[in-house]
Amino acid sequence: MVITKNYIAKGEGANRFEKIPVQIYETADEAVKAVAREIVDLVQMKAASSEKCVLGLATGVSPIKLYQELVRMHREEGVSFRNVVTFNLDEYLPMPKESEQSYHYFMHHHLFDHIDIDPKNIHIPDGTLKGDEIDKFCRNYEKEIEAAGGIDLQILGIGRTGHIGFNEPGSFITSQTRKVFLNDLTIKDAIKDFGSRDLVPTKAITMGVGTIMQARRVILMAWGEKKAPIIKATVEGRVSDSVPATFLQMHSNVQFVIDESAASELTRADYPWLVSKVDWDDKLIRKAVIRLCQKLKKPILKVEDKDYQDNGLSDLIEKFGSANKVNIAVFNDMQHTISGWPGGKPNSDDSTRPERANPYPKRVLIFSPHPDDDVISMGGTEARLVEQGHEVHAVYQTSGNIAVFDDYLYEMMDIADLFSLNMGHPDEGYKQVKEAIWKQKSEGGNSREILKYKTALREAEALAACRFMGIPSERVHFLNLPFYETGSVKKNPLGKEDIDIIVNLLREVKPHQIYAAGDLADPHGTHSVCLDAIMQAFDVVCEDDWFKDCYVWLYRGAWLEWEVEKVDMAVPVSPSELSIKRQAIYRHGSQNNGPAYPGDDPREFWQRAEDRNRNTADLYNKLGMAEYEAMEVFVRYKHRK
Known part of the structure; x- marks a missing residue:
């Protein structure tokens, strides 16, 4: 969903700061259609040659819309997935398969239960394993990928730590499928799925960075402004194990597919005037001048011609004629956003106010x-x-x-209970609520x-x-x-x-x-x-x-x-x-x-x-x-x- 559109530089040189190919779409809905079409084209090309198509699949929020589109294509366009073999990236540990938080449940709920894939071709790390069983499983998982002929296309999301799969900071580029411990930020991000930090597993089984890098093609998807900082770090930063996704800069056939919100901190979106000729509108002019003021630590009306020239903004001097004219235009633009009358000021000139004067009251x-x-x-x-x-x-x-929290509700019932007792009118209702809370605590x-x-x-x-x-x-x-x-x-x-x-x-x-x-x-x-x-x-x-x-x-x-x-x-x-x-x-x-x-x-x-x-x-x-x-x-x- 795009609420405010960012100006994003396009054309030759717009991606000059980027070390990974990036395709930016206005919305995630548009993006997943393109990715789904590529997947289906690959599946059908392989089927035409009587070959298996091996897909590496991800979980999390990013691929949900993709799986919905694949299901739609299966139902409405007759796309078959009978020749598809899948390997999922990861699974929490420990994690029962039937749990709503398990990736086994996730994949069946969002994709596998709705298409014609052969269940024998589905591979998902097993979160129920313990001790030495885990290491043995991980070795066999690698062998199964190899036996299938390797992964043709790997779908990835990205965590805010820069993890791909559950390869957290510190993971090596040669790492293979293994047990890992989850980063604190990754655990925090998972609270929304589990309801409480205490319920989030601290370990997982994950396909390794090395395993991912062996895929013949990799597509990483990311949506939303929360992913913007890590997308910038991954695409424009240096390769480092502190941001494992940066290893993808070394992959020969990788594509990032992101929406405008996730792209918002890339240089071509954040400072588009530094990478190409731009079409200046009022909001972009305002943005450029504000960024310049913040960099120079100057108020708008003190910025000089040389400041614009030294910071890639000579276009504005040419457009307005002088720094002073740019400054006054932007100062007035900012001044006119300020209003102590959010509902509009009655009986006043509202030509420069954000809200109209009439009707009043609103x-x-x-x-x-x-x-x-x-x-x-x-x-x-x-x-x-x-x-x-x-x-x-x-x-x-x-x-x-x-x-x-249950405890807070219990406290409120205590207050009501004590009040009713002090008034000489004990109320069984409060006791029933408290008993229900205790019962809930035991049953979850x-x-x-x-x-x-x-x-x-x-x-x-x-x-x-x-x-x-x-x-x-x-x-x-x-x-x-x-x-x-x-x-x-x-x-x-x-x-x-x-x-x-x-x-x-x-x-x-x-x-x-x-x-x-x-x-x-x-x-x-x-x-x-x-x-x-x-x-x-x-x-x-x-x-x-x-x-x-x-x-x-x-x-x-x-x-x-x-x-x-x-x-x-x-x-x-x-x-x-x-x-x-x-x-x-x-x-x-x-x-x-x-x-x-x-x-x-x-x-x-x-x-x-x-x-x-x-x-x-x-x-x-x-x-x-x-x-x-x-x-x-x-x-x-x-x-x-």
């Missing part, structure tokens, strides 16, 4: 994937919209119930009964935060989208019911303004699905009269902030508003003092939010703008069906 829908993302990401703006008289609706798309998982109480707890917290900010309960909407309500970290695909719920709310409220989470870095993946649900709802309502006059603003979540060059509206947050935001976050007690899904950052959500907002204000200040305590920033989304 009906505003603030979508929040979980019951706290709104206050974490835009609590100051939310409070200001209320203060300035707009009809603000808070919309919580999922219950967020799996992110509540999340029972529907406990999830019901966790949902109620998170709704109560959201209502408390909204009440604190002045949003009445009748304007608080709990959608509880069905895709989320599985009771586990694995969610169902989006369905028509999910979209219909959002469509019905949109048509009921007919908002003039919509805010939604555009943060696709959420480690649990819910933000991405929730945004997709909103976009699909937009496809339904886009011809409605009210929608044609509706502005859509995207905020980021607890993990990343918009780059300043992409910002369309920056809302200053005063010290008192920052305090309101913090107090609203505090109302979400179940997510404080160590939330269930914190990502890589050990700070509390309120700390991340305040630091991020202050950093944004500091960036604006260093560029020469007014000094503010903090800033919340937004990108405007314009729907195109």
Whole structure:
């Protein structure tokens, strides 16, 4: 899903910093179709010669869409996989085959159970082995690959440590299939699949780097901005065992297939003017000047002609006539993003403001994937919209119930239990909840009964935060989208019911303004699905009269902030508003003092939010703008069906 398009240099010389061939697609959906077509062409070419086609396969998020496309091609185009032999890269250790987290389950669930491959041709490392059995299995795995004639095409993903398979930093280029210990960052990334760090295995069996390098062709796929830093390090960095994927620079037939988000830190995307002639637009000019200011540690209005000339930006001097003219244009552009009136300032000239003055007051829908993302990401703006008289609706798309620790719910039941006893009215209901928690602890998982109480707890917290900010309960909407309500970290695909719920709310409220989470870095993946649900709802309502006059603003979540060059509206947050935001976050007690899904950052959500907002204000200040305590920033989304 592309929310903000990056300018990516093309043509001769655009890839001059890259040491591996890279094909960039706008979206992962487009990319996997190209990879799937290459796989199918190879399979069919081999079949025409009565040969087996040997594929090396990967697991993880990156290849899921690829497997879905292969299944579609089998069902709709009659593609056969009877001549295919597969070898999977890796498996957790220990790991029962029937576990939902096992790669044996993953491969059958996403691919093998839906195509006509011969089960005898499927090879997946065995996570149930112990002791000497593991070494023997690994030696035999290598022999089986050799006996099959070697791997014709190896599909890879890439971890944020630069691992391919589970070849973590320190792996040798000659390494073969073996038992390995997982890197701490790899374990953190796996928490979203297991639900708790304690449940993530620390060991695995993996095909070695040397085994991968022997494949006749290698395709590595990567999607999303979280993969951008490691893609840059792999493609443009030096070969090193500290980033095992860099060994692929030495492969004679390798291709990286990535989307624009994963490509965003490559030089041709990050500094396109350094590699080719570019078509300058306002956002690219802004980006180039901001990068120059940050490099030189100068505000915009102090950059000189020589600064542009010495840093590959002579084009801008030629385009504008002088550094001063470039500076003034970009300074004004940045200045016009700042607005203390996120809903638009009534009875004013709005020609240079990000939001229109009329109508006033506006009906505003603030979508929040979980019951706290709104206050974490835009609590100051939310409070200001209320203060300035707009009809603000808070919309919580999922219950967020799996992110509540059992112990926290038990503590809340203790409080209620003690209160009822002190009032002389003991309530058996509290005792039943506590007994259910103890039973769940012994049996594992999340029972529907406990999830019901966790949902109620998170709704109560959201209502408390909204009440604190002045949003009445009748304007608080709990959608509880069905895709989320599985009771586990694995969610169902989006369905028509999910979209219909959002469509019905949109048509009921007919908002003039919509805010939604555009943060696709959420480690649990819910933000991405929730945004997709909103976009699909937009496809339904886009011809409605009210929608044609509706502005859509995207905020980021607890993990990343918009780059300043992409910002369309920056809302200053005063010290008192920052305090309101913090107090609203505090109302979400179940997510404080160590939330269930914190990502890589050990700070509390309120700390991340305040630091991020202050950093944004500091960036604006260093560029020469007014000094503010903090800033919340937004990108405007314009729907195109």
